[in-house]
Amino acid sequence: MAAVSLPGRTSASQSRLTDSHGRVILDLRVSITDRCNYKCVYCRTGEMGAQYPELRIDEYLRLIRLFVDLGIIKVRLTGGEPLLRPGLVELVKELKALRTPAGLPLDLALTTNGHLLEGLAEPLKAAGLDRVTVSMDAVEALTFERITRIPGSFETVLQGVRAARAVGLTPLKINCVLLRGFNEGQIEGFVRFAREEGVVVRFIEFMPLEEGRLWTPEIVVPLDEIVARIGRLLPLTELPPRDASETARRYSFLDGVGEIGIIAPVSQAFCGACSRVRLTSDGKIRTCLFSQVEHDLYGRMRAGEGDEELRAYIVRTVQVKETRHHIGEPEFLKPSRSMVHIGG
Ligand code: SAM
Secondary structure: OOOOOOOHHHEEEEEEOOOOOOEOOEEEEOOOOOOOOOOOOOOOOOOOOOOOOOOOOHHHHHHHHHHHHOOOOOEEEEEEHHHOOOOHHHHHHHHOEEEEEOOOEEEEEEEEEEOOOHHHHHHHHHHHOOOOEOOOOOHHHHHHHHHHHHOOOOHHHHHHHHHHHOOOOOOOEEEEEEEEEOHHHHHHHHHHHHHHHHEEEEEEEOOOOOOOOOHHHHHHHOHHHHHHHHHOOOOEEEEEOOOOOOEEEEEEEEOOOEEEEEOOOOOOOOHHHEEEEOOOOOOOOEEEOOOOOOOHHHHHHHOOOOOOHHHHHHHHHHHOOOOOOOOOOOOOOOOOOOHHHHHO
């Protein structure tokens, strides 16, 4: 199926960030804290808290601006839990004032657990945030709270989702990580939820990025199984990809109501079209979720390097982006940081 380019993506030719495999880097994910107010059982052991320092908001801004100068067109703020971070609204406002090399505003998104979203949706929208993705791993309150280990969290997040949709932080996406024997019974409920709440629900295959040691190939609920299961409830039609680097395979229903996405990094890896790099909360560049090495951009900034030198460092770093991940292969090595400390 041919990929259709998004308007902003036509500025790819202006990007100076291309890796040694010819992949153009257009997307930057920035963790602004590795603290989190949830202890999701598949992500965290519950014993570990924050592990890495946070930068000042103006320092994140300076580092992000370097990437934007080099052709980044989409910035996603994440964590940890980004809504915990004081100064977030001001950061969004400053980011919205930046311009890509093509003179366009950034595509500005945020990933959150939604716990503090009800109060922050309106100020974030006013500051210039375009979209949010909210993580929800169940649509039943009890199952949800068993996962987050926070009483009352389901209702709080639901209000956050509704507030975000009401102020226009849309299309609003819900990310659900599926684990076999744990929450795959939620799939059908999520289909109804997507259609009733007017949100895009995306199921994600579980990756070996947890603090503990839970991951096995058997625990992953693969794309084919999710599609088959939804298809037994309602016939699905696959939607064309909007962009070659899109992580989710998208589906709708015969009546056109509701959209489901499936992100399948394990069963159908999309590394060949990856357009992402990450900046951790302590200012290190990670060229892959599964990188074994990090690149200390902030350390160089602290040491007094100027913007020109820092940009040259970013260009060199992107060059060594990994070809692909090795999940499920004998040589797979778990990265030194887990998802919550990298920035999902
Ligand atoms: N606190 C925010 C949130 O909950 O969305 C942002 C950080 S969280 C680490 C980002 C996303 O990573 C969440 O959707 C979470 O479910 C997902 N995630 C965490 N561990 C994962 C894993 N091992 N495999 C796949 N996704 C994972």
